[in-house]
Amino acid sequence: xxxxxxxxxxxxxxxxxxxxxxxxxxxxxxxxxxxxxxxxxxxxxxxxxxxxxxxxxxxxxxxxxxxxxxxxxxxxxxxxxxxxxxxxxxxxxxxxxxxxxxxxxxxxxxxxxxxxxxxxxxxxxxxxxxxxxxxxxxxxxxxxxxxxxxxxxxxxxxxxxxxxxxxxxxxxxxxxxxxxxxxxxxxxxxxxxxxxxxxxxxxxxxxxxxxxxxxx
Numbered sequence: 737x738x739x740x741x742x743x744x745x746x747x748x749x750x751x752x753x754x755x756x757x758x759x760x761x762x763x764x765x766x767x768x769x770x771x772x773x774x775x776x777x778x779x780x781x782x783x784x785x786x787x788x789x790x791x792x793x794x795x796x797x798x799x800x801x802x803x804x805x806x807x808x809x810x811x812x813x814x815x816x817x818x819x820x821x822x823x824x825x826x827x828x829x830x831x832x833x834x835x836x837x838x839x840x841x842x843x844x845x846x847x848x849x850x851x852x853x854x855x856x857x858x859x860x861x862x863x864x865x866x867x868x869x870x871x872x873x874x875x876x877x878x879x880x881x882x883x884x885x886x887x888x889x890x891x892x893x894x895x896x897x898x899x900x901x902x903x904x905x906x907x908x909x910x911x912x913x914x915x916x917x918x919x920x921x922x923x924x925x926x927x928x929x930x931x932x933x934x935x936x937x938x939x940x941x942x943x944x945x946x947x948x949x950x951x952x
Contacts, residue, residue, distance in 0.1 A: 747856040747867070750849050750875040757846040775829050776843055780850020783818075783825035787851075790817040807920050808913075815912035822851055822882050823889060832890060837947045840890060841883050845940070848882035849875055869926050873933050877915045880936025884908040887943045911936045 758773045794813065826832075826847050832840040852875040859870060888904035915932040918924050 744860075747860065747871055748853055749871070751853040754846045754849055757842040757849070772843070776846040777850055779825040779829035779847040780854065782829060783822040783847060783851045784854045786821035786824055787818050790821060807917055811916035811920065812909070812913040814916050815909050818851070818878075819881060819885055819909050819912055822848055822878070823885055826882070826886060827889075832886075838944060841887060841940070841944050841947065844882045844886035845879040848878040851882075852878040869929060873915070873919075873926075873929055876930075876933035876937050877912060880933060880938075880940040881908040881912045883940035883943065884911075884936065887940075887947070907939070908936070 754776060755773055758776050759769065794817070826844055830840075830843050830847070832843065855878075856870055856874055859866075884904050885908040888901040888908070911932045915929070915936075918929045918932065
């Protein structure tokens with residue numbers, strides 16, 4: 737397989753999970769399922785636009801390079817910007833009011849995967865040694881953190897945890913920031929870089945499977 741095609745397949749493949757995540761009940765009309773899928777993709781695209789807009793605002797507000805004064809500061813600022821962008825796009829486009837809890841969390845993961853695939857596409861020319869790392873780690877951390885954040889914001893009281901929403905929100909941003917920080921360390925092995933992603937996915941999975949299947 738030509739290297740260019742390989743890069744494309746590896747970086748874009750995670751978006752194949754989006755239709756699965758957005759699949760509704762078997763009795764739901766096909767037009768409704770397609771509409772939900774298109775809304776998830778739209779929200780993912782909008783989240784990228786919002787994230788880029790926030791990046792530009794940061795550059796204009798702090799031309800001296802506020803976000804790059806340290807790796808840790810940069811990691812937190814980027815994580816907060818991206819998570820806020822995904823959350824805003826999710827709430828604006830999908831408007832999860834009165835929907836099923838688990839369906840809302842699956843939708844959040846779908847939006848995050850679209851965001852992650854587009855972000856990965858921006859790094860299309862990264863060395864092959866980093867290609868597989870990005871393709872694996874980035875979608876996991878985006879999906880996991882966004883599910884945690886959405887669960888917190890929607891105040892899902894029956895999600896199998898006694899943690900307050902504020903702790904979940906801080907945890908989502910913190911895990912994303914840790915991922916960013918580890919990714920900036922070229923010497924960090926992939927096992928270490930995977931830790932924030934795996935923790936985020938584990939928490940998101942617990943929130944999902946311990947949540948009720950009925951309406952919010």
